[in-house]
Amino acid sequence: MAEKDQQVYPLPVSTNTQAKHDEDEEAGTVLSKEAGTVPSKELRKKRMKCLAYVVAFAVFQIGIILVFALTVMKIKTPKFRVRSATFESFNVVTTTSAPSFDMKMNAELGVKNTNFGHYKFDNSTIYFFYKGTQVGSAFVSKARARARSTKKFNVVVDLTTTNLPSNSGLGDDFNSGVLQLTSQSELKGKVELMKVMKKKKSTEMSCTLTISLADKAIRDLNCR
Structure with a gap:
């Protein structure tokens, strides 16, 4: 126990x-x-x-x-300009009774395209004026300005005073030794980006050509 x-x-x-x-x-x-x-x-x-x-x-x-x-997608308006001009023939009558001129001018034109796509433009015409009266014209064939480049081409223009009125003041310009002409034109076309995007663009030309009668050459060329 x-x-x-x-x-x-x-x-x-x-x-x-x-x-x-x-x-x-x-x-x-x-x-x-x-x-x-x-x-x-x-x-x-x-x-x-x-x-x-x-x-x-x-x-x-x-x-x-x-x-x-x-940059790439922003489409700018191309510029259409007279780049230079020379004369193949240069005939001027400076008599006070009936002053006149008859010239054949070879003008180099340029379409400056700053876009990243081609600019294709249609046929057009360039007109030349003396104090508002047409004294000549030239045909502009359709073409293409490549991307970011300037398309250059030449036209031959016959400049004559056939349509000038008698009171045009041409004699006074002859006495000053210079002749001033203006050129006007419009190109209509399209800017094409990467073969996909197309946009219509028109460009206008407005140039002033000052011709030296003594030198028979362009003294000043101004475009805007």
Whole structure:
């Protein structure tokens, strides 16, 4: 009976062993927290960096589109000009009673196309005037001015005073030694970009030619 009533008591745990166990649990908790926190910060940094790259790329793309739209896609009006002129024949009658002239002029014309596409223009006519009265004309054949280039061609013009009125004041100009003519014309055509986009464009010529009677040559040529 004494053996049955005997109780068994657990061995006491030393204070040092319990403290060490608590420290191990606390360290494990700290490590587990750090292990979960560090990857989260790195992930946020990577996401922010990726977002910055996406925004920078979008801004770059928008810039490229704007530059393309303002340069390549912007269609400008070509310029039509008299570039130079020489005379094959030069006959001038300076008598005060019936002053007149009869000239054959070889004029070089130019169509300056600053667009990034071809400019195709139709047939046209260039007219020459003396004080508002037509004294000559020439036919301009249809052609094409290449992208960002100047199409040059020549026309021969017969200039004569047949239609001039008697009070035109031609004698006064002869006395001054210079003769001033003006030229006018209009070209109608289309600018073609990348064989896809086509836009109608018309260009007008307005030039003033000052002829030296003594030199039988163009002294001044001004176009606008």
